Amino acid sequence: MINSTPQVVTIAGSDSGGGAGIQADLKTFQARQAFGMSIIVALTAQNTYGVQSSLPIASDFIDSQFNSLAEDFSIKAAKTGMLADTEHVLTVVENLKKVEFGPLIVDPVMVAKGGHQLLEYDAVQTIKEQLLPLAVVVTPNLPEAEILLGKSITTDRDMIEAAKSLQALGTKNIVVKGGHSQNKEASDFVLLENGESFWMSTPRIKTPNTHGTGDTFSACIAAELAKGTQLKEAIVTGKEFIQAAISQEIFVGHGHGPTNHWAQIQNSVTIHER
Numbered sequence: 587m588i589n590s591t592p593q594v595v596t597i598a599g600s601d602s603g604g605g606a607g608i609q610a611d612l613k614t615f616q617a618r619q620a621f622g623m624s625i626i627v628a629l630t631a632q633n634t635y636g637v638q639s640s641l642p643i644a645s646d647f648i649d650s651q652f653n654s655l656a657e658d659f660s661i662k663a664a665k666t667g668m669l670a671d672t673e674h675v676l677t678v679v680e681n682l683k684k685v686e687f688g689p690l691i692v693d694p695v696m697v698a699k700g701g702h703q704l705l706e707y708d709a710v711q712t713i714k715e716q717l718l719p720l721a722v723v724v725t726p727n728l729p730e731a732e733i734l735l736g737k738s739i740t741t742d743r744d745m746i747e748a749a750k751s752l753q754a755l756g757t758k759n760i761v762v763k764g765g766h767s768q769n770k771e772a773s774d775f776v777l778l779e780n781g782e783s784f785w786m787s788t789p790r791i792k793t794p795n796t797h798g799t800g801d802t803f804s805a806c807i808a809a810e811l812a813k814g815t816q817l818k819e820a821i822v823t824g825k826e827f828i829q830a831a832i833s834q835e836i837f838v839g840h841g842h843g844p845t846n847h848w849a850q851i852q853n854s855v856t857i858h859e860r
């Protein structure tokens with residue numbers, strides 16, 4: 587049964603503090619019983635107070651990581667996170683076109699919750715034109731959707747319009763995450779390729795420990811896709827997993843702490859129309 591174990595890769599930045607980036611992705615893959623691999627695009631010196639510094643990896647070493655994985659493994663899904671700058675986005679795009687890593691989830695990471703910029707803004711255009719068309723799903727938070735589309739997003743109607751505009755950029759399935767809104771519920775809007783759309787809502791947990799929520803959510807979707815789960819179910823499982831990881835709180839560090847990647851999914855997500 588060579589290579590029958592579900593295999594999934596994250597292409598992102600390392601968080602030395604373990605709560606976001608590559609580390610959050612690998613912990614999530616493990617929790618979801620998929621074998622996780624990583625292609626590191628940048629290093630960050632980071633803790634729960636924030637990002638102290640970052641260092642992009644040389645592009646030819648990113649090529650080497652792609653080649654090593656493509657030569658050996660049967661990767662069934664991939665996700666991207668922090669991609670640093672235009673050169674690195676292009677390196678990742680060129681490599682993704684050469685390999686067969688299965689469906690791609692793009693989490694268009696731009697700014698860390700602490701405010702540190704994780705993507706140079708002149709790379710946004712390259713993400714829009716070159717990376718988004720390769721993705722099966724894109725999962726922007728509200729500020730990222732605003733930057734991608736160049737307009738402010740405040741109401742539910744804005745989120746719905748944003749999903750449609752993002753679909754027009756070439757990604758078939760969209761999740762606009764509502765984690766940054768002030769609503770009582772944490773509601774994400776999903777627009778699927780076939781035109782089906784719905785909201786996923788959970789009670790908003792009052793906690794400072796939300797470091798890496800977006801990474802954990804998209805990594806769970808990637809793990810599910812690698813296991814062969816249908817896309818809609820994979821997205822809902824992502825929401826269930828992040829809700830469990832936030833609500834079954836752990837306490838690590840002195841600032842904005844990480845979520846709990848060994849949390850157990852409970853039935854906490856409401857799927858609804860507005």
Ligand SMILES: Nc1ncnc2c1ncn2[C@@H]1O[C@H](COP(=O)(O)OP(=O)(O)OP(=O)(O)O)[C@@H](O)[C@H]1O
Nearest residue numbers: 727763764765766772790791797798799800801803
């Ligand atoms: N306080 C909260 N309570 C419940 N769910 C939350 C909370 N904050 C975020 N979420 C959920 O977590 C998921 C990730 O959303 P969020 O908008 O935080 O992503 P993000 O900003 O990309 O995360 P990060 O940059 O930390 O990786 C979404 O499903 C969102 O609704």
Ligand SMILES: Cc1ncc(COP(=O)(O)O)c(N)n1
Nearest residue numbers: 599600606607698699797798
């Ligand atoms: C390497 C890396 N990738 C992603 C994030 C986003 O997570 P957050 O917005 O919670 O800081 C991060 N801080 N670091």
